[in-house]
Each structure stands twice: as C-alpha cells, then as structure tokens.
Amino acid sequence: MRETRLWSLHILVIPIILVLLGAHFALMHYAPIFYALSVEKAREFSTMIARGKNIGQFVVYILLLAAGLYHGLYGTRGILRELPWSPALAKLIDLGILIFGIAIFALGVYVTWWTFNFELGG
Amino acid sequence: MLVAKTITFRIRRFDPETDSAPHWDSYAVNVFEGMTVLEALHQIKAEQEPSLAWRSSCRMGVCGSCGMFVNQFPQLACQTQVLHLEADIVSVEPLPNYPNVKDLVPDLQPLVEKHAEVKPYIIHPDLKEMREPSGEFLQTPAEREAFSQFTYCIKCGVCLAACPTAATDPAFLGPQALTQAYRYSADNRDSGVHSRRDSVGAFHGAYQCHMAGACSHACPKGVDPALAIQLLKRALVLDNFGFGKKESQSAKVAPLADVVKELEEFAPPPRTAE
DSSP states (O other): OHHHHHHHHHHHHHHHHHHHHHHHIIIIITHHHHTTOOHHHHHSHHHHHHHHTOHHHHHHHHHHHHHHHHHHHHHHHHHHHTSOOOHHHHHHHHHHHHHHHHHHHHHHHHHHHHHHHOOTTO | OOEEEEEEEEEEEOOTTTOSSOEEEEEEEEEETTOBHHHHHHHHHHHTOTTOOOOOOOSSSSSOOOEEEETTEEEETTTOBGGGGOOSEEEEEOOTTSOEEETTEEOOHHHHHHHHHTOOSOOOSOHHHHHSOSEEEOOOHHHHHTTGGGGGOOOOOHHHHHOHHHHHOTTOOHHHHHHHHHHHHTSTTOOOHHHHHHHHTSTTSGGGOOOOOHHHHHOTTOOOHHHHHHHHHHHHHHHHTTOSOOGGGSOOEEEHHHHHHHHHHHSOOOOOOO
16 A cells, blocks of 8 residues: 555654764764864865765765655655645645655755765866 | 532534524533533523533443533543533533534534444454354454453544544544554454555555544543554554465354353352252
8 A cells, every 4th residue: 555655664764864864963063073083174175075075975865865855755745635635636735745855856966966076176 | 419619601502503603602500519511511401591402312421422522622521520620611512523513412424434434343354254153253361452442432533523633634534433443453353454454544544643642632431542543553564564464363263162162161160059
C-alpha cells in the first residue's frame, strides 16, 4: 500500500537524519575540533571550500538534503491534506509538494556540486 | 435528598424545524450530592423545558447513548457528577465532530459508517469453519490479553468527538473505528489485516493519527485508542513488508471432544456427600 510505504519511509529517515545531522555538526559547527584546526582557520573561505571538495561531505549533504526534504515535505503534506479538500485538490497538493521537493533537491544538489567543483582563483 | 448547591446549566439548543442557528438557554437546577448531568437534564425537562432533547438509555455507563460536551469535554452525561465538575455554571452541548440532529442529540451515522468500513469482525482463512463450526477456536489468556482492553469499547463516539484530527479532517476514520480494526487484527482467530488495509492503510486511516491522545483521555471505559492506532500502524507496516501475521498462524480448531476433555481436567473435583 502506497500510504504504508510513504509513512514507513518517513519513519525510517528519522535515524538517518539524526546520524547525518551529527555528521553535519561535526563537519560544519565543530570543524575546528573535527579537523583539528584553529577557529580562525576553520572559518576561512579557503578552508570551507576545501571542506566542500571532500567527497565524504558531498555525500553527507546530498543524503541529508534528500532525507530532510522527504521527512519535512511528508509532514507538510499531512498537515495540508488534513483539511477537507476535494479529491482533485488533494491530488494537486500531492503533485505540488512533489514538484517543489524535486526542485529544491535539484537546487541543493547543484549548490553542493558547484562547491565540490569550485576552484579557488579559477 | 439534601440540596448541595444551585447550579446554572447553559444548554446549547437547536431545533432544525424552527431555528436557523443554535442558541444558548440557561436553567437553574438544585443539585444534590451524587446527581449526574443526565439526572439534571431529566429534572430540567420535567420542571422547566419539556421540549429539551437528548439521547440516553441505561443511565449506568454501559449503553454509550448519552455522550455530550460537558464543560468543553466530551463525556457520558450519566457518568458525570455535577458537583465533581466544580463549577457554578455547567455548559452542555452536543458532541462535536458530528452533525447535530436536535439540541443535545448528535447524528452518530459517521461513527457507524466508519466502524463498518474497517470490517469489525473476525476474518478467518477457513470460511467453512467460520460458517459451520466443527469445534472451538482456542485462545490462551495471553492471546486474549493482546486485545482485551480494546473490546471494552461501547461505541459511544466520545473519542471521535475528542479527536482534533477528526475536527479538521471529516474523512479521518477516527479512534473508534481504528481501535476496532486493531482489536480484530490482533485477535489470534483473525487474519484480516491484509483485507482491512484498503481502509485503515489509506491516507485518512491510521497514518493520519498524530497521537494527540485526546481519545484515550476522554474514553469513559478506559480504552486506549491512541495506543491501538500505533499498534495498528505497526501491524500494517509488518503486513506490507511481508512480516505480518500469516494465515497459517490463525487459531486452529480444536474438536469439541478435546475441549470437553480439557475442561474436565481443569474442572474442580465433584462434591461428595458428607
């Protein structure tokens, strides 16, 4: 059943988000500790770009983007669909959320990919 | 009986034949200790307002007819003592989340329809045995305990009135129907989760429950529908991924002779004349 699969996936991504959020904190907010850098050095543009070119970070952010978007948009759909829409409008909401999600995911992938390929002074 | 207090009852009135919208009327009632909201309504009807309408029957919390919105909380009028409300003004309205027939009478048709939709009966793979039983479906105390509390539902509809999701989503099956879906799905004689999933596994089914818990708080029989719905979600997910209860796991028939023999073994020894 479609709804069972959608709901199961929304529950399944919760631990994935938690793990990836941990990775995000380690890579971004605790970068000085994680990479053993001074706070000033960790904040430098060149350091951030260097981090962005790390394949591990690239994968973490693509996965976090996918998992977070799915979980968030599934919840948004649940809230919106709770209102008494006509079946046609309910389908339109589903479609709108799907298109929005794909668009935001594509944008996120593009930005992450752009950072991954950015050349300093290039 | 000693009068303990004079309480004002604010009752929401509506007669579809004469009123275009509901309005409120107030009645002063001399309340005695132990007097229920239902008894107060009877007194108002007998002494002040003969046209006041509500639905009730057993007066003892068994039939589930007198669900009302008393002081902004859905409950059975026959189980609610006026003085326990600790208020000088008691408001009484028909149950929310239902159409209003007249005064305090809700139209429980949505409840009945949603209940029927979840196939609230045992679905056993052996149809022949269901129709022409040759013996007993045995059930251990532990197997009974798995769904025991959910059998106490009296179909009063109070849980659906308390449900915030049902307030915004009229198509939501609601706690009563979903609890009954679980009650039967958890029964070891039943293998019907799969055939119930079209209704309970749809968008307006179990997954729409946000677990506010208001249903469990309001249930006058102590049933925990919020728990039943979460267990139902688990059963649906397991069924969907092929880990659910198999038809072969449904209760087997024990020949009547075996049942009698077992009963005899557990029966107390016959009394002997002294």
